[in-house]
Amino acid sequence: MKRILSGIQPTGSLNIGTYLGSVKNFVKLQDEMPDYEFFIFIADLHAITVPKDKQKLRKLIKELAALYIACGLDPERVNLFIQSEVPAHAQMSYLLQCNSYIGELERMTQYKDKSRKQETGVTVGLFTYPTLMAADILLYDAEYVPVGQDQKQHLELTRDIAQRVNNKYNDIFTVPKPLIAEVGAKIQSLKDPTKKMSKSDDNVKSRINLLDPENIIKKRIRSAVTDSLGTIKYDPEKREGISNLMTIYSIIAGVSFDEIEEKYEGKGYKEFKDDLGEIVYQELKPIQERYNELINSKELDEILDKGQERAFKVSQKKLYKFMHRIGLGRKR
Ligand code: ATP
């Protein structure tokens, strides 16, 4: 069966950037692509490449899993699992490291950015991060990998590694393709619209988290950076702030930029922002209700157990196949 796979790091509460750029797209894909098997996992091994507080990490892993389901992922359609509960990921990552070059990992912009920001020692794990990501994907022979724009370079590296290994060891991996959503592929920070909205940004005002209460949601939108022109016009090159808010509006309300411009012709930011605050709140309300039902439930554990079982089976088989091709272990 053909497969689609993606991972998300438990590095902070889920925000509307990740939701609109990634989760919502997933929910759509599970219905639009019935011939594919879906795997989504919480990339907790990726999260520890930079220092993490134990209690916070544990809480975030479960929170993310519950939120994914609350956002509409159907556990009957999608295998949802926790990366560290499936040992083949770390094992495969090592095997791929032996087929990757220091030079190509050094070129990764995420590594360059994150290692620059790191105050204490930069770990080897941060450097080899892309080989773990390649392992995540290649273990499942994923044909498509839905990601945001920022992950495109890692996907390209995964393809290079897969092709290299295929040439050396007789076509063992499916070469994956990125699936990048067109609109909303990148939601920008509410405080600095030239940067992406990120859960690891120190400024909490830069984002709206899916679990934020109504008053915070509306406050964040009201205080989002725009410009002094005061008109509702989409121009992502010159007017990043208002264009970013229009993107959020467009995806949630399902209307085009032209329709938004028409609706707010002659009106100012206040009216637009008040409406957008309400639209975002109405989108998040049912998600928060479902999340509260799930977070401490047996249902969530059962979903994660089922996901782990399936992921274990598929990944273990691929891992052994590759080990065998390399010449490792005993021949059976
Ligand atoms: P960090 O800032 O800690 O690196 P992040 O907020 O970028 O984290 P990830 O866990 O790295 O979140 O991303 C999960 C998925 O959501 C990825 O496919 C990523 O590209 C996508 N994504 C994250 N932030 C945004 C955003 N602002 N707009 C669109 N897609 C996003």
Ligand code: LTN
């Ligand atoms: N690196 C990704 C998360 C991630 C991922 C993956 C995405 C880890 N493994 C495999 C797709 C496929 C990120 O930071 N967003």
